Amino acid sequence: MNISVKRSNNDEAQIYNVELENVTLLAVLNHIKTKLDPTLTYSHGCRSGVCGSCAVRVNGREQLMCEYKPGEGDVIEPIRNVRVIRDLVVDSSIVEHFNRAATAWSEGSHEGKVSEEDASRIETQSDCILCTLCYSACPVYAVNPDFIGPFALTRVWRYVNDVREESSAAKIASVQTNGIWDCTLCGECVPVCPQNIAPKQDITMLRMKSAMMGYQDPNAAMAFGGGLSF
Template identity: 50%
Template sequence: MKLTIQRHQKGKSYEETFDVASLKVTTLLAALYEIKAKMDESLTFDAGCRSGVCGACALRVNGRETLACSYTPHDGDRIEPLNYHPVQRDLKVDKEKPQETLKRVLPTTIQNPKSKIQNPPLSSEDEAKFRVQTDCILCDSCYSACPVLAVNPDFLGPFALTRAWRYHTDPRYIEEVPNDSIQHLTSKIQNPVLLDTVQQNGIWDCTLCGECTAVCPQQIDPKSDIMQLRGESLKAGYSDPTLSTPSFGTPDFGGGFGFDPNAGF
């Protein structure tokens, strides 16, 4: 069995194929360890728990994001690092920039004034609303699979937006509204400031392609969470900015609908 690995060393990028037929490999991560131990000690990759829990070993196989510790290798597999991450060496990437997006969606929390006790316990119904989203292991697979980031590097990305939905649905969080311009739109909406942070380079930029959902090892559905955030945003008075200038591919003479009044029918 031969595995082709995209190498990145000393400023050079190249492919190298390793024949692991004689090695004992059950998972791709085991194969990488065997290659490093017996063929090329310079091979660099990330790993942690080896049990699909920490997300450290996420990479791409044949153009698809997966966890190396959970993937069974096949002859001819091509392994490469995650997309949109600075490559440090071989399959090891820097995840700092993608995970910085999480800071932008953290709610500014204060004690809920309606509660008479500190940190009120959650009901099972409330906890169920964000139980799945809490299982995110920050592997960055959904971020790497997102086609929006290829054209907009400032896009928040799927796991930041699904985390935003997790906080938005948690009744233990309530936010101060910073100004009247938001207050008059969102006086009855929980976490209005959080909703405000996901409007630009956020929920409306998503194409709803579902690639993030397809590659998530935890079966989280960022696409659905983004759709939920869109619905909450509409309730709060926000709107899809792309709908303000619709076009049907013909010249726009000020009517806003792209029709040419002189073109005839």
């Protein structure tokens, strides 16, 4: 089996021939690293699809190396919209940056029991592993590098939708600029999520919640006279 890996030293793909079958891409790269080319550089951690550190693109689609099984002619490259450190290793500080921009964490919660129904409403979003595959798949960054992005916005919805959260209004306010209205709702983030989270749906719900709180799409306002009242 021949696979190509984009290398950062010359920005070109290097072809490796590997005689392995029915194994993960991570196993293939480990074989290349130990048997063929010790200079190949990539990231991994848990090897079980939980930590998200082995995110890459395969044939133009985002994948986790520990879950994807490669085939003949596959082309492996680093995820998009982020600085490449070396080969398939990227600067992951964007996770902290965008989570901070969106205050995507609990800032205080009410004490008390949570019903099964209430817990189920935030269960899916709580499964986010911050792998950044949705971030890589998002086309908005081509025009707006400050876009808060799908993984941070879906985490905001997780806390806004939590009955215990005390700062829901502040979180809604934090995603009005470079946030929910900048998303094109293209849905590219949905099929690449290894946890079956649908950021597009969560962003739509954040828009609805924002409208209920008196916010509006600034682009729509400009289209109808710049938001002026008559």
